[in-house]
Amino acid sequence: MTKYELISEEIRKRIGTAYYPEDQPIPDENSLAAEFQCSRMTMKRALDLLVAEGLLFRKRGHGTFIVKAALNKRAINVSGHENRGFTKVMADKNVTSQIIRFDVHFPSEEVAAHLSIDSSAPVYDIVRLRLVEEEPYVLEKTFMPVNVIKGIDEKVLLGSIYSYISNTLHLKVAGAHKKIRAAKSDQLDQQYLGCDQADPVLEVEQVAYLNTGRPFEYSFSHHRYDKFEFSTVEITKTGL
Amino acid sequence: MTKYELISEEIRKRIGTAYYPEDQPIPDENSLAAEFQCSRMTMKRALDLLVAEGLLFRKRGHGTFIVKAALNKRAINVSGHENRGFTKVMADKNVTSQIIRFDVHFPSEEVAAHLSIDSSAPVYDIVRLRLVEEEPYVLEKTFMPVNVIKGIDEKVLLGSIYSYISNTLHLKVAGAHKKIRAAKSDQLDQQYLGCDQADPVLEVEQVAYLNTGRPFEYSFSHHRYDKFEFSTVEITKTGL
DNA sequence: AAGTGGTCTAGACCACGGA
DNA sequence: CCGTGGTCTAGACCACTTT
Numbered sequence: 001m002t003k004y005e006l007i008s009e010e011i012r013k014r015i016g017t018a019y020y021p022e023d024q025p026i027p028d029e030n031s032l033a034a035e036f037q038c039s040r041m042t043m044k045r046a047l048d049l050l051v052a053e054g055l056l057f058r059k060r061g062h063g064t065f066i067v068k069a070a071l072n073k074r075a076i077n078v079s080g081h082e083n084r085g086f087t088k089v090m091a092d093k094n095v096t097s098q099i100i101r102f103d104v105h106f107p108s109e110e111v112a113a114h115l116s117i118d119s120s121a122p123v124y125d126i127v128r129l130r131l132v133e134e135e136p137y138v139l140e141k142t143f144m145p146v147n148v149i150k151g152i153d154e155k156v157l158l159g160s161i162y163s164y165i166s167n168t169l170h171l172k173v174a175g176a177h178k179k180i181r182a183a184k185s186d187q188l189d190q191q192y193l194g195c196d197q198a199d200p201v202l203e204v205e206q207v208a209y210l211n212t213g214r215p216f217e218y219s220f221s222h223h224r225y226d227k228f229e230f231s232t233v234e235i236t237k238t239g240l
Numbered sequence: 241m242t243k244y245e246l247i248s249e250e251i252r253k254r255i256g257t258a259y260y261p262e263d264q265p266i267p268d269e270n271s272l273a274a275e276f277q278c279s280r281m282t283m284k285r286a287l288d289l290l291v292a293e294g295l296l297f298r299k300r301g302h303g304t305f306i307v308k309a310a311l312n313k314r315a316i317n318v319s320g321h322e323n324r325g326f327t328k329v330m331a332d333k334n335v336t337s338q339i340i341r342f343d344v345h346f347p348s349e350e351v352a353a354h355l356s357i358d359s360s361a362p363v364y365d366i367v368r369l370r371l372v373e374e375e376p377y378v379l380e381k382t383f384m385p386v387n388v389i390k391g392i393d394e395k396v397l398l399g400s401i402y403s404y405i406s407n408t409l410h411l412k413v414a415g416a417h418k419k420i421r422a423a424k425s426d427q428l429d430q431q432y433l434g435c436d437q438a439d440p441v442l443e444v445e446q447v448a449y450l451n452t453g454r455p456f457e458y459s460f461s462h463h464r465y466d467k468f469e470f471s472t473v474e475i476t477k478t479g480l
Numbered sequence: 481a482a483g484t485g486g487t488c489t490a491g492a493c494c495a496c497g498g499a
Numbered sequence: 500c501c502g503t504g505g506t507c508t509a510g511a512c513c514a515c516t517t518t
Contacts, residue, residue: 002487022453028503039489044504057414059451060504061497068356069417069447069455116308173476174297177309181469182422182442200440200465202422207309211299213262215309225440229421232472236413242506268484279508284485300485301516 007036007046015055015066025063026056054233094133099157100192101127104146111143114207114218122146128157129192136193138228142219149216165216176208176217180230189222200225247276247286255295255306265303266296294473334373339397340432341367344386351383354447354458362386368397369432376433378468382459389456405456416448416457420470429462440465 011026013019020026027035033043047064050056055070103125112119126142142161144152149165156164165171183203185195195201201222208217251266253259260266267275273283287304290296295310343365352359366382382401384392389405396404405411423443425435435441441462448457 004487025503030503039491040504041490042488045487054415054417057449057451057453058504059497060495061502063503065453067415067449068453069354069449114309175294175307175473175475177294178472178474179469180420180442180472182440182463182465184438184440184465198424198438200422200424202420209297209307209309211297213297213305213308223422225422225424229419230470232418232420233415234418235415244506265484270484279510280485281509282507285506298485299516300514301483303484 003038004042004045004049007032007038007043008049010036011046011050012053012055015050015070020066022066022068025059025065028063051235052233054235057235095137095160096131096134097158097160098129098131098192099126099154100129100139100188101125102154102157107143111218115143115145115215117145117147124149124152126152126157127188136224139189139192139222140219141221142217144217148210148214171216172211173216174209174211174213176206179205181205182225183222185222193222193224195224202228202230204230243278244282244285244289247272247278247283248289250276251286251290252293252295255290255310260306262306262308265299265305268303291475292473294475297475335377335400336371336374337398337400338369338371338432339366339394340369340379340428341365342394342397347383351458355383355385355455357385357387364389364392366392366397367428376464379429379432379462380459381461382457384457388450388454411456412451414449414451414453416446419445421445422465423462425462433462433464435464442468442470444470 011032026032029040029043029047032047033040036043036046038046047056047058051058053070054067056064057067058064104122105125106119107115107117107121107123109119111123112121115123117123122145124142124144124146126140126144128140128142129136130138130140144161146152149161149169149171151169152161152164162173165173181203182200185193185197185199185201189195189201190197190199193201202225204221204223206217206219206221207215208219209215251272266272269280269283269287272287273280276283276286278286287296287298291298293310294307296304297307298304344362345365346359347355347357347361347363349359351363352361355363357363362385364382364384364386366380366384368380368382369376370378370380384401386392389401389409389411391409392401392404402413405413421443422440425433425437425439425441429435429441430437430439433441442465444461444463446457446459446461447455448459449455
């Protein structure tokens with residue numbers, strides 16, 4: 001844990017417990033830096049995290065203030081992470097998987113393009129239903145290059161592909177590009193997510209890549225429209 | 241324009257024009273700092289922007305690399321902004337509005353809570369269809385406290401509420417919290433967005449707040465499922 | 481040991497807003 | 500004018516990876 005993260009957590013806790021009055025600026029950066037015995041740059045960085053979370057905002061020449069809208073939120077995430085894909089969020093829940101399809105074949109033009117591979121490089125074609133506490137949570141359609149993610153089998157699919165990639169293959173996931181849209185539910189969604197024919201789904205299209213820069217997953221996740229939503233915070237640049 | 245933004249743009253341009261080979265690290269931070277005549281901190285900050293955009297990623301002990309998946313993207317946004325709400329993105333397009341409903345009344349419990357106001361404080365209740373180049377683009381249901389955003393009338397609603405808030409009221413928007421989900425289209429959606437009864441919509445629930453910390457807008461935006469998607473980049477923390 | 485990125489410092493100057 | 504946050508610097512030390 002770095003110094004700025006520790007300080008950030010302390011300030012987050014203070015906001016959550018109303019240690020600072022919500023209608024006044026919190027102490028200025030120099031005072032806080034003195035209190036926490038750090039440089040002003042480090043203090044600023046700690047506050048930056050909270051600004052990015054939407055808990056604080058700054059007014060040049062005035063001070064740093066608490067976002068009132070954020071106080072209504074349940075409890076303010078103790079560790080304050082909004083965007084931590086699936087498994088992380090589910091850390092202490094019972095996550096299981098059901099395999100709907102598991103094939104290997106040559107990729108379509110589209111899949112090859114998104115994975116930056118040649119059409120002659122085979123890909124896994126996987127459809128899994130993931131359940132949280134026995135409840136259907138998300139239906140995932142996944143393409144992964146066989147050359148990159150070697151040795152996928154049913155046993156791996158019943159657990160977490162991400163655990164396999166990091167713990168067994170010792171590869172590291174660097175990030176992902178996502179597109180989020182609404183879609184009509186298809187026959188598979190209705191069958192496995194248990195949704196009605198008239199129910200839509202929230203579709204997340206994702207290209208994930210390793211810390212080698214190589215894309216290793218192109219996937220479409222379908223979530224029940226009544227059980228999943230995506231949260232984000234938008235910050236207006238101070239200069240505008 | 242700050243130094244780190246200028247440097248960031250230059251590097252973004254270089255990536256877009258394949259100035260750097262994509263299978264090798266870009267020059268290290270000290271070399272780049274020397275080339276751009278800045279400190280290493282400033283150089284790092286310039287690169288941070290590109291990492292946040294998903295164009296670059298870093299490997300401690302190795303170097304900074306180009307994300308191959310990002311190169312496929314059309315042209316790499318010249319100024320690289322993903323999350324700039326409506327009006328900004330539409331800068332050079334013809335945006336018009338059609339007023340579906342315009343009322344003032346007392347807020348429901350839910351609306352009052354999201355706007356952090358008392359149930360006795362009246363709110364505008366607005367439904368607008370927004371069109372881009374004459375095409376229906378989004379149907380917005382908006383609640384705003386009358387005490388905060390004074391003087392809204394039909395003329396304002398036909399243009400941009402945001403312009404009115406900044407240019408006439410001289411208030412500043414600091415940010416917004418958003419939730420994105422899929423929903424069934426209702427009768428209004430079908431009528432105004434021209435979607436079929438079976439078509440879903442992408443719903444964005446938003447609480448926007450001023451640089452006074454005061455929430456001023458609680459809204460639900462419905463987008464046609466086939467014409468709108470939300471893009472985002474997820475970065476895995478290097479420590480994990 | 482050498483080279484990379486990650487953090488942190490102490491201090492400087494600038495931009496903005498209010499007294 | 501002063502106090503605020505925003506940027507920038509020059510340098511230090513640490514963590515990680517390869518040689």
